[in-house]
Amino acid sequence: MASFLRRKEALSRIYNSILHSKPSSLHRHQPFRSTFPSQSSNNYLFRVSAHPSFSKVHQASLFRNMSTVASIGSNKEGLKLLVTAGPRAQKMVGIWLFGSAAWVFSMVVLGGVTRLTRSGLSMTDWKFTGNLPPLTDEEWLQEFEKYKQSPEYRRVNKGMSIEDFKFIYWMEYAHRMWGRALGIMFALPFSYFLRKGYITLRLGLRLSTLFALGAGQGLIGWWMVKSGLEEPASEYVQPRVSPYRLAAHLTSAFIIYCGLFWTGLSVVMPEPPVESVAWARGAAKVRRIALPVSLLVGITAISGAFVAGNDAGHAYNTFPKMGDTWVPDDIFDMKPLIRNFFENTSTVQLDHRILATATLVSIGTLWWSTRKLEIHPAVRSLIGSTFGMAALQVTLGVSTLLSYVPVSLGTAHQAGALTLLTLVILLNHTVRRPSMSLLKSLPQVVKTA
Incomplete structure (x- = not known):
């Protein structure tokens, strides 16, 4: 003001x-x-x-x-603001929402580290409110004995020292408590803003839904871990969590993150950056391409969860071929046929390669087809950044595969997927349709002289 x-x-x-x-x-x-x-x-x-x-x-x-x-x-x-208590309130709510989204981002990265270090099955029980970690040697031995009863210890980590167990335990404990801390960090400011009257009914309902999803995310996480504590069907199969449940856990995290980030953008930027009718028309053309591209980015990210859930990154560590062939012979071995796309290691990795390549090509096509459009400089910059991030993400994926999935590259690849998703969300929000009142007030073109 x-x-x-x-x-x-x-x-x-x-x-x-x-x-x-x-x-x-x-x-x-x-x-x-x-x-x-x-x-x-x-x-x-x-x-x-x-x-x-x-x-x-x-x-x-x-x-x-x-x-x-x-x-x-x-x-x-006709423009309905999500926060109506003035610019200062908009700024405060926006900072809170972006901070919450960043916290979810860190949760996804920490979850990736937990999975890659095989720490996720170290805690064999779960409480909704959480509990204190072991504080004495006796308590540590009790927790270690519980872990020794799990299939993962008997088949993978037999003979593990207590010090090694402490490392994986702390990783899983940090992941769980970080999630609970997010709930508190979200709930307290939410209550404050509601009491101050900053939040409209529409925003309140949206944030309440996101908060409920966050609470349910803890339940989904335990549902996922529980599948890894069950005895595998065959003695030759390593115990691991269900790829379906892992995909559900990751998808839920992505939905919460996207919801928080989009809502934060809507609070601080109630109208898209258009300064002429010509730029609004250019943004509409970008929007028609950006939406399907964004869906492809999301599907590719979720397919990565099935790669992780099936440990498919440890197979066919060659590129561009898979071993000595382009397409493995066993991609349709499972019955019924649909199982191959979610449980067959060869098919899951092949799908992810195809989807990643299609994502890069589609974003490249978006960049190429919008080079000569009259669009806001911010939109043009976003398209270029998205294309660059897509190329980097493919490079990280190939490097991770060729290096047999080290923790550092695997974590960077998972963070890269969420970064790319962030950019396409920002792009879609920036090119969304302006309100009719704003369109009526715009000149036909931006005059610079």
Whole structure:
């Protein structure tokens, strides 16, 4: 509000100086009569900015902020803000939501480290509220004895020392407690903002749903771990969690993250950055391509969960061929046929390779097809960044495969998937359709002279 008033005063001074120096040029325009500009006052701003006496610096500043000003000023004409207590409240809620999203991001990365270090099955029981870790040697021995009864110890870690057990236990314990801490960090500010009246009913319902999903995520996590504590069907099979349950756990985390990040963007940026009708049309063309590309990115990320759940990254550690062939002979060995796409190591890895390649090609096509479009510079920059991240993610995936899935590269690859998903969410939010009131207030093109 304060920054807008300063811009209003500066524009008024410029207008008055122009009016006094050339009374015939702008004598029909009226000065500001309201705090927020209406559609006619937006046209007034555009006409003043196009005047030769209006400096390029002031002009660039004006158009850079027009969409934000219009989004606030058009609230009475149909734009429904998620936070209505003013800019300060918007900033506070936005910081909280972005902080929560970053916390979920760290949870996904920590979960990847836990899985890659085979720490996820070290805790053989679970309590919703959590419990204290072992504090004495006797308590550590008791926990170790529980772990010795698990299939993973008998078939994989037999003879493990107590010190090695402590490492994997602490990894899993940190992952679980980090999730519980997120619940507290989310719930306390949520209660505060509700009490202050910052949050609208629509936002409150959305955040309540995300909070419920977060609480359910703990249950899904234990449901997943429990599958790894069961005796495998064959003595030649290593115990591991169900790939279906792992995919459900990861998908749930992705949904919570996307919901928090999108909502945070909607709070701090209620209108997309459009400054002309031409840019709005360009954004619409980008949107038609970006949405299916985003779905492909999400499907590729989820297919990675099945790669992890089947330990498929430890098979066929060659690229671009899988061993000596392009397509392994056993990709359809399981019956019924559908099982191969979720449980067959060869098929799961082949699917992930195809999906990753298709994702890179589709994002590259998006970048190529939008090179000559009239779009906001921020949109163009986002498309380039997304293409670069997709190329980096494919490079990380190939490097992880060729290196037999070391913890460092495997973790970076999982973080890269969520980073790429973040960029496509940001792109879709940036090119979303503006409100009708904002569209009506826009000039046909952005004039720079």
